[in-house]
Amino acid sequence: MKAIRPVWHGIDTAKVGYNVHWTDAFQKQLDQFEKLRNLARLAERQDGCISHALTPGGPEYVVWTTGSRMLPYAFERGGIVLFFSATSTMWVHDGCVTPNLRAEFSPRAVACNGLAAVHRMVLDLIAAMGGHCTENQLSEVHMTCDVETDRPHDLTDYYSAVDHPWDRVCTRIRTNGATSAPEEADARAEGNRRHLKYIHIGRDKKMLRIYDKMLELQAHPDKQFEAALWSSRIHDSYIRSNGMTERPATAIMRVEFQLRREAIRELGIRPVEHFLLSLGYIWQKLTTESVRMIDLDDENRTRCSTQQWWRVVQDAWTSEPNAAPTPPEDMALPAFRKYADQTMGLLTSAAAYLPESETQLLTAVLLKLENHWRQSHDKSWKEIMQNKRTQLNIRRAKLGG
Numbered sequence: 001m002k003a004i005r006p007v008w009h010g011i012d013t014a015k016v017g018y019n020v021h022w023t024d025a026f027q028k029q030l031d032q033f034e035k036l037r038n039l040a041r042l043a044e045r046q047d048g049c050i051s052h053a054l055t056p057g058g059p060e061y062v063v064w065t066t067g068s069r070m071l072p073y074a075f076e077r078g079g080i081v082l083f084f085s086a087t088s089t090m091w092v093h094d095g096c097v098t099p100n101l102r103a104e105f106s107p108r109a110v111a112c113n114g115l116a117a118v119h120r121m122v123l124d125l126i127a128a129m130g131g132h133c134t135e136n137q138l139s140e141v142h143m144t145c146d147v148e149t150d151r152p153h154d155l156t157d158y159y160s161a162v163d164h165p166w167d168r169v170c171t172r173i174r175t176n177g178a179t180s181a182p183e184e185a186d187a188r189a190e191g192n193r194r195h196l197k198y199i200h201i202g203r204d205k206k207m208l209r210i211y212d213k214m215l216e217l218q219a220h221p222d223k224q225f226e227a228a229l230w231s232s233r234i235h236d237s238y239i240r241s242n243g244m245t246e247r248p249a250t251a252i253m254r255v256e257f258q259l260r261r262e263a264i265r266e267l268g269i270r271p272v273e274h275f276l277l278s279l280g281y282i283w284q285k286l287t288t289e290s291v292r293m294i295d296l297d298d299e300n301r302t303r304c305s306t307q308q309w310w311r312v313v314q315d316a317w318t319s320e321p322n323a324a325p326t327p328p329e330d331m332a333l334p335a336f337r338k339y340a341d342q343t344m345g346l347l348t349s350a351a352a353y354l355p356e357s358e359t360q361l362l363t364a365v366l367l368k369l370e371n372h373w374r375q376s377h378d379k380s381w382k383e384i385m386q387n388k389r390t391q392l393n394i395r396r397a398k399l400g401g
Contacts, residue, residue, distance in 0.1 A: 017099025
């Protein structure tokens with residue numbers, strides 16, 4: 001596959017938590033939110049819905065019947081969903097503050113308007129509602145680029161042979177160690193050898209998706225607004241005609257990195273403002289260090305050349321701010337107490353599986369666990385500790401300590 005040019009790059013999805021200090025008068029808003037939610041449930045039984053303006057004279061939001069466990073009141077407008085807590089005060093535990101307002105930005109909202117604009121809209125709304133935002137935390141973001149290529153991708157872009165799966169992929173998407181081919185459990189594909197629907201590499205906190213964007217938009221007409229973002233009138237016209245015009249000779253492939261809270265914090269990012277200053281830097285790290293598509297032109301995989309189409313992907317965000325993030329003070333290494341508390345909690349749970357006579361002493365529980373662990377693991381404790389200390393020293397160096 002040969003890449004011709006990027007036709008669009010941007011944020012596809014984002015979730016942000018806001019720490020908001022509300023005045024005492026906000027309690028009246030919460031009482032009203034509860035009434036609105038009950039009315040929405042009644043309306044839902046008749047296939048209806050209700051809306052509500054969060055500020056006097058402001059735009060109306062659709063009232064959701066359910067939110068999340070900690071943020072039960074939800075309102076949606078234009079692809080932006082706001083989740084409010086049931087209390088007017090922030091949650092504080094062990095010195096950590098949990099956001100009491102969360103915003104989820106759908107592709108329609110954030111891709112068309114930009115993350116900076118929708119983030120500013122939420123901050124303005126908080127102020128108009130009488131709140132003061134003391135901090136915000138980016139908890140999930142999807143960084144993407146759409147690339148025009150000579151054809152859709154197939155297995156030969158990732159495999160040299162069926163018995164060598166993913167050997168054209170060099171990744172450390174789930175580790176800070178040496179790069180390697182992804183493990184079988186971390187790489188998935190759907191489609192046939194000639195035409196793949198998608199490739200997924202990684203899981204959970206950090207994942208790469210690559211898929212045929214034109215194929216997706218044809219299957220999901222509700223997403224066809226994304227074609228208007230492309231700097232390619234031919235492809236946009238084809239999508240909007242629902243396949244009635246001549247199909248372009250080239251394809252549009254989407255490369256999308258999904259980052260969740262842990263991966264974002266590993267990059268040294270917390271507030272949206274820091275993320276916006278580091279877009280180009282983050283994309284470079286993702287496309288050069290986390291995942292790289294290679295040609296098998298050297299016995300040492302780390303020295304293999306980068307595939308031509310992936311080099312175009314790497315350059316897609318070069319026009320964006322490129323500042324290296326500076327980790328805030330509260331992103332330093334966790335205190336030892338945190339791990340001590342977690343370990344004791346796990347030991348207590350493990351001890352419950354043992355007879356009471358064997359759990360009188362903590363050392364007895366540890367001995368049982370050590371014996372079980374040695375029987376089920378190949379690597380020695382010494383080897384694992386050496387690797388862990390190396391990773392810890394790398395983190396300390398990045399934090400300047």
